Amino acid sequence: ATFGEYGGQYVPEALMPAVQELEDAYERYVLENEDGFMDEFRERMRDFGGRPTPLQRAERLSERYDREIYLKREDLVHGGAHKLNNALGQVLLAKYMGKERIIAETGAGQHGTATAMAAAHLDMPCEIYMGRTDINRQRPNVYRMRMNGTEVNPVTAGSGTLKEAINETMRDWATTVETTHYVIGSVVGPHPFPKLVRDFQAVIGQEAREQIRERAGRLPDSVVACAGGGSNTMGTFHAFVPDDEVDLYAVEAGGSSLEIDEENALAPNSATLSTGTDGVLHGAMTKLLQSEDGQIMESHSVSAGLDYAGVGPELSHLVDIGRVTPASVDDEAALNGFHRLSNLEGIIPALESSHALGYLEEQHEELGDLVVVNVSGRGDKDLETVLEETENRDLEAAPDVEVFGQ
Amino acid sequence: ATFGEYGGQYVPEALMPAVQELEDAYERYVLENEDGFMDEFRERMRDFGGRPTPLQRAERLSERYDREIYLKREDLVHGGAHKLNNALGQVLLAKYMGKERIIAETGAGQHGTATAMAAAHLDMPCEIYMGRTDINRQRPNVYRMRMNGTEVNPVTAGSGTLKEAINETMRDWATTVETTHYVIGSVVGPHPFPKLVRDFQAVIGQEAREQIRERAGRLPDSVVACAGGGSNTMGTFHAFVPDDEVDLYAVEAGGSSLEIDEENALAPNSATLSTGTDGVLHGAMTKLLQSEDGQIMESHSVSAGLDYAGVGPELSHLVDIGRVTPASVDDEAALNGFHRLSNLEGIIPALESSHALGYLEEQHEELGDLVVVNVSGRGDKDLETVLEETENRDLEAAPDVEVFGQ
C-alpha cells in the first residue's frame, strides 16, 4: 500500500488505467515539474489564488493563552478556503493531461465552488455532483457554482449528502474516464490522489514553516489543524513531518458524542482518526467509521466540511506511527471557537477551522510556547448554521445577535 | 477648500475641534509616520488584511477584448473588499489618538463589517449605525458585525438607508466627540477625511502601479474603477494621478436611467460625477444629486455600495480639471459584468466592481492596449440580489441557475 498499510487503489477495473495514467502524470508534472507544470501552478496560485497567505500573530489569543499563537490565514485564499490549492492544481493537471472535462463531488459546497472557480479560470467544462439534501442546505454555494458556469448534478441516493455524491462522481468517472478527470476534494481516494492532493496543499505548511521561522526565529512547538478528509491537515503538516520537535495535532469533529449507534449505522461524530477502524472506502485502505459488518456509518458534525466517515490514508498512517496526535472537540467547543475568534481577533473562521480553535481553548497548556493554528477557511458560509446552533445552546463565547426585535 | 473648490469642513461647530484634532493626527501619524504609525498600519494590513493583493492577468477577458486586461484583486482582502484598508487605518489611528470608542455608518454593510473586524482586531468598542431597511436587506452582514462584537444601531429615519445612517452617526459623534472617533467609510466628509481615507486606500494603486510595471514593463494606458463615494476609486487612481499618459475612468452606477425625477426627489442612478451639481453634503463641498432647491435626492443602484447621492470631493475636482473621466453603466450592464467575470474568469465580483467590468465591455476600444481594472470586492454578498435581478431580465451573460426544479 501507499502509506504503511494504508492507501492503495481499490477501484473498479474500468478506472485502473485512468488511475495509472494519473500516477504517471503526477510523477512527471508534479514531482518532476515537466513542462514547468509546478511553476505555472505556483504562479496561478499567486495571481489568481492570492498566495502566499499571511501567518498572523493572534494578539488577543496569545494573551488569553499566555503563549505565542500564530494563525495561518488560509481563509484569505480566493474562494475563502484552502480548497482552491487542490482544485486549481488538479484542474491544471487535467489540462496538461489533455482531459476535456472535469467532474467533482461536493458536500457543503466548498470543494465544488473551488473546483468551479478553477474550471472557469482554466476554461474547462465542469460538472459537480452534490447531494439533494446538501443542495437544499447550501443554496448560495450552488449559485456560486452556477455563476462560474459549472453544472450541478443533484444526487438523490441515500441521505443525499457527501458520501453519496462521491459514489455518484465515481460512477460518472467509470463511464467517462477516457476524457474526464475526477478532481477529488481531499487527500482521500485511490493512489495517487492522496499524494497529489497533499502536494498541492503542502504549500500551506511550506509557507507557514518559513514564516514562523522568520517571525519567531524558530520552529513552533506544535501545529494544530482540523481534520475531516484531511486535506488542510496534511497540507499544513507535510512540511513539518520531518521536524520531530514539532508536535502535530489533527482535530476532528467530536460532534455531539464519540459513541456510535451501531444499530442505526450512525456515528454522531466524524472522529475517524480517534475512533475509526481500518477498512476500504472510496478507493483506499484507511481508518473508517463503520459497523462491525463493514457498512459505512452516517457521520455527523455541525461542520459540513468535516462530516465524512473516512480520512486520508496518510493521516491514518501518521497517527499509527505516532507522528500525528489525533484529537477531537465537540460541536459546542467548535461553536465557541467560532465566536471567540470572531470576537477577539476580527476573523470569522469556518466551522471546520473552529474545531482547531476549540482544541486550542481546551488543551493550550499541552501545546508549548509557540503554536501555529491553521485557519483553513472563512466562516461566512457558516453564518446561518452558527445562528441556528447558537440559538439552542448557552454558549459562553456567543454574542446576542438580536437587532431585529422591533 | 481642500481640492480646488471642493472639500472643506462644513460641520457643526461642536465637531470642529475633533476635526482639527484629526487633521493634526493625520499630519503627524499618516504623513509623518510619527511613532511608526504607518509602519504598524502596513504590517497589520499584511498580516491581518492579506496585502499585497495580486494583480492578475485576465486571460479570457484579454482574449475577448483583444488587449491586455489586468485585474487588481481587492476582493482578496480580509473581509472581501478594499474597505478594510480604510477601516483598519482609521481604527488604528483612533487608538494612537487615545480615543476609546469607534462609530461608523454602513449602507449595505461592507464598511460596517470591515470596521467591526478592525475594531475586534484592535480591541476597540464599536457601534455601527445602519438603516432599518438595510438591516432587513443585509442580515448576513449584520450577523457578521455582531459576531465581531460590534453593536448595530438601527436607524429608522427617512428611507432607513445609507444617507440616514450617516446623518445619525454624525449626530452620535456630535454627542460623544471627545472620546469617540467616527470611521467614515469613504473619501467623503469634512477635511481631513477625504485625504485620510484616500491615503489609507492609496495602497491599491501603489501596488498596482508597481505590479503592472513589473508584469507589462510599462504603465497602463488606462485604469478603470467603479465610483460610489469613491474610496476604491481614489485608492486606485491616486498613485497614477501624476502619470499623465494613464487615463483614469471612474465608472458610476447608471441605475435604470440617468434622468432624474425632480418632483419626487428621486434619482434612479448614483451617477454623481456624471450628472451631479456642486453643493455641500456631509461636511464637504462636492458634486451631488440634488434638487434645484438643494434637497438631496434618493439615489438608486442595483449595487448598494454605490448607492449614494454624493461623491468624494477630490474626485469632483479631478473630474473638473479633466484628469479623471467620469462614466457610467446601467444596472443591466453591471449585472452582465458580474456574470461575465464569474463565468469567464472564476471570480465572482462585487456588484460595485461589476460596473467597472460593464464599462470594460462597452468601451474597451477606448481604453488602449493595457488596462488595469480594480475588482474592489467579492460578490458573495450580492448573490441574492443578482439572482432576483437576473430573474426579471434577459441578460446575455447570465447562466440558468435552476437546479432545484424537482
Place this chain on the structure above:
Amino acid sequence: MSDIEAAIREHHPALITYLTAGDPSLEDTKAYVEALDRGGADLIELGLPFSEPIAEGPTIQAAINRALDAGTTPAGFFELVDDLETEAPLLVMTYYNMILQYGDEPDVRPFVERAAEAGLSGIIVPDLPAEESDPLRAACDDHGLDLVFIVAPTTEGERLERIMSQASGFVYVQARLGTTGARADVSNATHDSLTRLEEYDVSEPCSDGVPKAVGFGVSEGDHAAEIIEAGADGVIVGSALIDIVAESDDPVADLEAKAEELKRGAIRGADGGTDADPIDAPEPEQP
C-alpha cells in the same frame, strides 16, 4: 447695532423661539409664529427644511420631514416671511446647501439678498463653522443681516475668542454636546447650560459685548429662569414648541401660553427669583 442685538437688549432677558417652517403647512406656521410673537418671543427662528438635518434630534427631524412632505420650498418660505408682520425680528435657520443652491448657480448671495428683501434679520447655519463662513458673512454684511454663530461645549481657547470676536446679533451657546431636542431629562440640560456659562464673564447683561443665548434642551419656564439667573442674555427654545405643534389640539393657544411661561421664567431669572422652584440636582434619568 443690528435689529437682533437691539431686540435682545431692549427686551432683556430675551426669549428666542424656533419653529420649522411648513410644519405642518406654511399657513399654520404663520399662525404659530404670530402666536409666539404675542406670547412674548423676542426673536423668532424659522427653520427652512433641509433633507439632511445632521444637527437635529428626533423632534426637529420629524418636523422637517413633515414640512418637506408638505412641499415646503425656499420660495414658499420667503413668501411666508414676506407675509409675516411680527414685533420680534425673524431669523432663518437652515443648512448651508440650501443657502448655496438658492438662485441659478451655487452662490450664497441670492439667498441673502432674498432674505433681506423678505425682512429677515439674521441667519443661523448649523453646519457652517466660522472657518467656512467668510462668503456668507460678507453677503450678510452687504445686506445688513446678522450671521449668528454657535459656540459648542468643545469650542475653547483661541477658537472661542475668534468666534466671539466675529459674532453679531447674538452668540448661540450650545448647552451641551449632541443634537437639538429635549433628552430624557431637561434639567440636565439646564445644568449643562449653567456650566457652559461659567466660561464667560456674565456678571452683567451682555457683558462680553455680544448677547449670549443658551439653547439645546430648554423646555420650561423654570429652566429659563435658572439659565438667565446664571448670566445668559436669552434662552432658545425649539423642540418643546415643536412638540406642541405636533401634539396639541390647539397649537396656537398652547404656543402662545408656552411663550408666556418661558418669558415669565426668563424674567424671574433676571430678577434672581428662582426660589419658587429650585433645581438642585439632575432628576433621575428616565429609562
Place this chain on the structure above:
Amino acid sequence: MSDIEAAIREHHPALITYLTAGDPSLEDTKAYVEALDRGGADLIELGLPFSEPIAEGPTIQAAINRALDAGTTPAGFFELVDDLETEAPLLVMTYYNMILQYGDEPDVRPFVERAAEAGLSGIIVPDLPAEESDPLRAACDDHGLDLVFIVAPTTEGERLERIMSQASGFVYVQARLGTTGARADVSNATHDSLTRLEEYDVSEPCSDGVPKAVGFGVSEGDHAAEIIEAGADGVIVGSALIDIVAESDDPVADLEAKAEELKRGAIRGADGGTDADPIDAPEPEQP
C-alpha cells in the same frame, strides 16, 4: 477445473444471473434463486449488500438499499447460502470492505473460509483490481474458490494479458464503461459487447482457456443470442432480474420465465440462429 468453469463448459453457452441477497428479504431471495435455477441459470451471483456500491447503477443501488433496510447482514447472507440447494454453482458478489471486515480483525481469510463452508464457488469484487488482489486470491486458492476478475473496455495491453492469465472460473467482460444496469436502449449494450469480444480470439468456445461471460446491460434473449453468436461463452444478467423482483406481481414465475428466455436466446446464439430477430443496428435512443 473449478465448479464454475466446469458448469460453464458443461452447459455452454452459459447463463449467469445476479440477484441482491435480502431484496426484499432473505426468504424471498431463496425462492428467487431457486426459480432462476429451475429456469436454466448455469451460475448464480448473489450480491452481499454494501452501503457504498460505487460500481452499480440505479437499479442495483435500489436493490441494495432495500436489502440493507431489511437488515441483511453477512451472517444472514451465509445462512441463506447454507440453506440453498441449487444445481447452478453460487458466487458472492460484494465490495472489498465487506470481505475485510468479516471476522474480528480486518482480514480476508475468515470471509473466504465461511464462503467455502457455505458452499459458494467463487467471489466477484467490483472494487478490487488485480493489483490489490493478492491476499484475497491466496485465500481463495486455499479454499478452492474462484476469484473472478472483471475486464473493462479500458483494460488493454499488458494489463489485459496479465488479468487473463490470472483469471479463474471465468472472465467477466464488462460490455461498456459505466455502471451496471440497462440504459435507455439495451441493444447498444449488445453492440458494445460484440465490439469488446473482438479483442479476444473467440472463434471457438472458451478459446482463450478461460470462459468469457459478457455483462452490463444485457436484458433480453435476443441480446443473449447475439452476444453468444459473437463468441462469448456466457451472458450475465442482473438489473433486468432486479426489475422483476421490484415490480412483478409474481416474481418467482416471472424470474423462472425470464431465465428460460435468456437461456433459449443464448442457445440460439450458439446455434448461429439469430435470424428470427436480427439486431442490425442500435435502436434509436430513448429520450
